[in-house]
Amino acid sequence: MGIKHKNARPPRFAKWLLKSFCSYDFLSTALWDLEELFHHNIKVKGLSKARLFYTMEVFGIIIHLFFKGKSQYSTNKIAMLKHNLLISIRSFKRFKSTFFINLIGLATGLASTLLIYLWVVDEMSIDKFHEKDDQIYQVMRNRNQNGIINTTSTMPGPLAEELRTNYPEVESASMIWAPEFFGSKGYISMEDKQIRAKAQYVDAGFMKIMSVPLVSGNPNAALKSKTEVLISESLAQKVFGTIDNLIGKTLHWNEGKMSGDYMISGIFEDVPDNSSMQFDMLLNAKVMIDARKYMEEWGNTNPDVVVLLKEGTSADQFDAKITKLIQAKRPKSSGTLFIQKFSDRYLKGSYENGTVSGGRIVYVRLFSIVAMIILAIACINFMNLSTAKATGRLKEIGVKKALGAKRKALLTQYYTESFLMTIISMAMALIMARSLLPQFSQITGKALNINFTSELAIGIGVILLFTGLLAGSYPALYLSRLKTTESLKGKLAKSFSELLVRKGLVIFQFSASIILIFSVLIVSKQIDYIQNKNLGYNRENIVKFDNTGIDDSAYPGFVSSLESIPGVLSTASTGHDLTGDHGSTRLSWPGKKTDDKTMFINLEMSPRFIETMGIELVQGRTFERGRINEDKKIIFNETAIKQMDLEDPVGKIINLWGREKEIIGVVKDFHAESLYETIQPTLIQAYPVLNSTIVRIQKETIPNTLASIEERFEEFSNGLPFEFSFMDSDYQAMYQSEKRISSLSKFFAIVAAIISCLGLLGLTAFTAEKRTKEIGIRKVLGSGNWKIVGLLSLDFAKMVLVALVIGLPLSYFIAQGWLENFKYSIALSPWHFLLSGSIIVAISWLTVSFQTFKAARTNPVDALRSE
Amino acid sequence: MKKITLGAFEELVLLTAGVLQDNAYGVTIKLELERQLKKKISLGSLYSALQRLEDKGWVNSRIGGITEKQGGRRKQYYDITKEGMMALDEVRAMRNGLFNRLPNAKLDLLKS
Numbered sequence: 001m002g003i004k005h006k007n008a009r010p011p012r013f014a015k016w017l018l019k020s021f022c023s024y025d026f027l028s029t030a031l032w033d034l035e036e037l038f039h040h041n042i043k044v045k046g047l048s049k050a051r052l053f054y055t056m057e058v059f060g061i062i063i064h065l066f067f068k069g070k071s072q073y074s075t076n077k078i079a080m081l082k083h084n085l086l087i088s089i090r091s092f093k094r095f096k097s098t099f100f101i102n103l104i105g106l107a108t109g110l111a112s113t114l115l116i117y118l119w120v121v122d123e124m125s126i127d128k129f130h131e132k133d134d135q136i137y138q139v140m141r142n143r144n145q146n147g148i149i150n151t152t153s154t155m156p157g158p159l160a161e162e163l164r165t166n167y168p169e170v171e172s173a174s175m176i177w178a179p180e181f182f183g184s185k186g187y188i189s190m191e192d193k194q195i196r197a198k199a200q201y202v203d204a205g206f207m208k209i210m211s212v213p214l215v216s217g218n219p220n221a222a223l224k225s226k227t228e229v230l231i232s233e234s235l236a237q238k239v240f241g242t243i244d245n246l247i248g249k250t251l252h253w254n255e256g257k258m259s260g261d262y263m264i265s266g267i268f269e270d271v272p273d274n275s276s277m278q279f280d281m282l283l284n285a286k287v288m289i290d291a292r293k294y295m296e297e298w299g300n301t302n303p304d305v306v307v308l309l310k311e312g313t314s315a316d317q318f319d320a321k322i323t324k325l326i327q328a329k330r331p332k333s334s335g336t337l338f339i340q341k342f343s344d345r346y347l348k349g350s351y352e353n354g355t356v357s358g359g360r361i362v363y364v365r366l367f368s369i370v371a372m373i374i375l376a377i378a379c380i381n382f383m384n385l386s387t388a389k390a391t392g393r394l395k396e397i398g399v400k401k402a403l404g405a406k407r408k409a410l411l412t413q414y415y416t417e418s419f420l421m422t423i424i425s426m427a428m429a430l431i432m433a434r435s436l437l438p439q440f441s442q443i444t445g446k447a448l449n450i451n452f453t454s455e456l457a458i459g460i461g462v463i464l465l466f467t468g469l470l471a472g473s474y475p476a477l478y479l480s481r482l483k484t485t486e487s488l489k490g491k492l493a494k495s496f497s498e499l500l501v502r503k504g505l506v507i508f509q510f511s512a513s514i515i516l517i518f519s520v521l522i523v524s525k526q527i528d529y530i531q532n533k534n535l536g537y538n539r540e541n542i543v544k545f546d547n548t549g550i551d552d553s554a555y556p557g558f559v560s561s562l563e564s565i566p567g568v569l570s571t572a573s574t575g576h577d578l579t580g581d582h583g584s585t586r587l588s589w590p591g592k593k594t595d596d597k598t599m600f601i602n603l604e605m606s607p608r609f610i611e612t613m614g615i616e617l618v619q620g621r622t623f624e625r626g627r628i629n630e631d632k633k634i635i636f637n638e639t640a641i642k643q644m645d646l647e648d649p650v651g652k653i654i655n656l657w658g659r660e661k662e663i664i665g666v667v668k669d670f671h672a673e674s675l676y677e678t679i680q681p682t683l684i685q686a687y688p689v690l691n692s693t694i695v696r697i698q699k700e701t702i703p704n705t706l707a708s709i710e711e712r713f714e715e716f717s718n719g720l721p722f723e724f725s726f727m728d729s730d731y732q733a734m735y736q737s738e739k740r741i742s743s744l745s746k747f748f749a750i751v752a753a754i755i756s757c758l759g760l761l762g763l764t765a766f767t768a769e770k771r772t773k774e775i776g777i778r779k780v781l782g783s784g785n786w787k788i789v790g791l792l793s794l795d796f797a798k799m800v801l802v803a804l805v806i807g808l809p810l811s812y813f814i815a816q817g818w819l820e821n822f823k824y825s826i827a828l829s830p831w832h833f834l835l836s837g838s839i840i841v842a843i844s845w846l847t848v849s850f851q852t853f854k855a856a857r858t859n860p861v862d863a864l865r866s867e
Numbered sequence: 868m869k870k871i872t873l874g875a876f877e878e879l880v881l882l883t884a885g886v887l888q889d890n891a892y893g894v895t896i897k898l899e900l901e902r903q904l905k906k907k908i909s910l911g912s913l914y915s916a917l918q919r920l921e922d923k924g925w926v927n928s929r930i931g932g933i934t935e936k937q938g939g940r941r942k943q944y945y946d947i948t949k950e951g952m953m954a955l956d957e958v959r960a961m962r963n964g965l966f967n968r969l970p971n972a973k974l975d976l977l978k979s
Contacts, residue, residue, distance in 0.1 A: 026914075028940050028941045029893065029940075029941060029942075029943040030893070030910070030914070031940040032892075032893070032940035032941055032942050032943070033892065033893030033894045033897075033910060033942075034910065035940060036894045037894050037897070037910070040894070040898075056909075057909060057910045057911070059911075060909035060910060060911030060912065061909075061910055061911040061914060062911070063911060064909075064911035064912060064914060064915045065911075068915045069915060069918070070918065070922070073914075073918065
């Protein structure tokens with residue numbers, strides 16, 4: 001190791017820092033010691049630690065020089081730094097209101113930035129914890145359907161095996177059936193306890209690909225057989241009350257055909273929060289294949305497939321190699337394969353025309369931009385107020401210059417001031433962020449924490465540097481450029497460009513605020529619209545629960561028991577909920593063109609579903625309970641009938657999956673998916689029992705009725721507890737990310753507006769103060785209060801107007817772009833512009849008037865007395 | 868005149884400088900002190916202690932190992948002076964005096 005780092009150099013930055021603060025004699029001593037220590041540390045602790053220690057030692061030396069050192073050991077930079085800090089603190093004290101406006105503005109801005117930073121870092125960390133992250137890829141498939149390319153992650157059953165055996169680049173491959181695949185409905189029965197669990201079905205290779213550390217058990221042998229199971233620590237605690245000595249014990253698992261006794265062969269650490277796969281049991285995928293023999297064919301698709309490529313394999317080449325794999329096995333198929341890095345899928349999970357088109361990354365970018373805008377708005381306050389206050393400090397600058405201060409010295413002074421300001425604000429921002437964190441976590445649905453790791457320190461450091469430089473830039477450059485004689489005379493040359501810059505900055509602040517406020521308005525209106533849109537069915541007062549635990553044979557008895565409860569209006573059993581992601585299928589009908597590839601959404605429901613949901617029947621009849629041959633009948637929505645171009649559809653025969661079915665009815669269109677999608681052709685088939693039950697309840701009796709339903713459920717459910725949800729809350733959950741975006745943007749828009757107004761407040765105060773004498777004279781000459789208010793407000797009114805002119809069109813484009821994502825959206829109306837415009841005008845006017853009235857009402861005697 | 872005092876940390880540094888004899892400079896003192904105290908000591912605080920000791924005349928510094936390079940480095944050795952030894956001795960005498968006056972009952976605490 002010593003040889004490897006023989007030429008290692010200490011960090012250049014630290015050395016430079018030391019050189020600028022230590023006197024020559026002391027520097028050479030310190031350098032010797034530091035370097036010797038550096039090489040010593042490399043041997044003992046490694047290079048990166050040694051570099052870190054070097055930097056820390058340098059900071060230690062400088063701090064000692066600053067606080068205790070004698071001047072002979074330091075350069076005069078230390079003295080200058082002390083002086084600059086002193087001047088900064090004095091100027092903060094002298095202009096207290098400015099200081100507080102800056103402090104509050106910057107701290108709020110920094111706190112928002114910090115929160116967004118935490119959120120972004122968390123989003124970026126999802127799935128990145130796997131040790132072999134760089135080599136893990138997921139296989140994806142493009143399918144061409146009527147010219148539209150659909151991208152899915154479901155793969156033919158034999159694919160993983162094929163990749164493992166016939167592709168040398170693949171170190172390991174595994175199928176994955178996520179718990180959600182079966183609606184997470186399985187449960188463990190242990191003596192008389194029933195415990196729900198999320199089981200994921202995978203190949204043995206899964207343990208090699210993903211990082212699932214075992215607390216006990218042999219990772220190399222895990223999941224080799226069909227009869228074993230791995231469980232998580234917390235599940236073990238729940239089931240057995242311990243995590244010790246469980247290896248070899250059996251547990252009984254209930255999940256459809258995969259039910260049975262399994263032997264525990266290992267306990268794994270709980271899956272971390274930043275994993276996109278959440279499971280607490282692992283079972284062998286062969287169990288799944290055995291239960292569904294058809295999965296052994298290339299034509300059926302179900303599991304996700306992940307591969308671990310060998311180190312050094314080119315992903316692009318492998319990608320090209322497997323493109324046609326499915327077609328080679330099954331010539332009829334139009335599917336092509338490609339691979340995507342597994343950890344990229346969380347952020348980039350949307351596909352358009354077969355390529356990655358975005359996903360959550362859009363929101364990550366969006367909020368990063370919002371953070372930067374808010375920070376910029378806060379920095380602008382500092383810039384504007386410092387330059388405005390410069391008039392008060394002209395003599396200071398003049399005297400310094402006359403005594404020989406160079407421009408660089410003044411620059412340093414103003415940067416010191418801005419950095420000191422930023423550091424104080426950052427301290428406050430940390431406190432603010434920390435106290436807001438619980439609410440913020442709730443809004444984002446993440447458990448965020450401020451842990452003082454080196455990463456956060458670097459993040460804070462970068463934000464500090466950026467803010468300090470940005471906030472200090474204009475005052476430093478501008479003030480240091482002033483001419484000595486003029487500043488001594490106390491006259492500030494009012495150059496046109498300077499005023500323009502200051503006004504421009506205010507206009508920027510307000511334009512940004514307008515855009516944010518407008519966006520908030522549109523987002524919340526759109527969400528209201530979605531939540532209240534007529535979906536073609538009535539989702540209120542419907543309770544939904546799983547049938548898990550109830551035997552199919554007992555189901556009719558359960559239903560009649562339910563319907564005898566007075567508050568129950570109607571019940572049905574459903575195989576799908578109406579929040580999206582249904583299977584779709586092709587079918588044939590009389591007069592179908594050969595090239596027609598229309599896909600129909602397939603809804604499998606029991607009789608009385610249409611009545612229970614309140615879907616309107618247009619023609620024919622609905623399914624009837626107990627009537628024979630209902631399985632040979634079918635119902636379509638209007639869009640489907642239009643698509644098939646059938647006249648008098650009732651009574652016509654269509655062919656679905658090789659079986660003939662008679663159309664008995666047509667229902668009005670209803671939304672079976674999210675509003676991001678248009679209404680698709682939809683078919684409804686009837687089955688007597690499906691996996692969940694919906695119950696429409698009389699509104700007034702909900703609590704009592706629910707209690708009775710629970711009673712009946714537990715009578716039939718073999719001990720499984722009653723867990724239900726209301727359909728309207730399920731529906732709202734579907735738009736959770738939009739709601740989160742809405743509350744987040746509301747929060748940040750308010751922050752932006754507050755900070756902008758703070759700046760305006762400071763500027764008005766300053767202007768009013770500057771024009772005290774003018775106001776005094778005007779009043780003496782008989783001007784009224786209102787005239788003076790108008791005079792003082794005019795400038796700001798102009799700026800806000802210009803901001804409106806810039807901000808509103810920009811808002812229009814941004815909002816329009818977002819709304820285009822929805823197939824059903826609100827239309828932008830002049831109303832929206834008027835409302836957000838008047839909000840901005842109102843709050844800015846309020847801010848300004850507070851100061852202008854104060855100025856207008858001062859006694860002119862006070863204003864004119866002193867000269 | 869105010870009496871010049873020897874702080875606790877200064878005393879340790881001075882002792883270590885004496886123990887290391889001719890080889891007492893920044894790094895050796897730091898490493899030896901860290902070994903004895905079993906905690907980290909920053910060069911910054913060590914330098915400020917050494918500089919104070921030098922001002923008080925309890926150590927002398929001498930230069931060694933100069934490199935020819937521009938802005939080069941050099942070793943600065945610290946030798947304990949007679950006055951330094953006297954200061955140490957005085958502190959030790961005072962301590963011992965106090966220690967000897969401890970009643971036996973308190974000394975017994977050590978044995979239990």
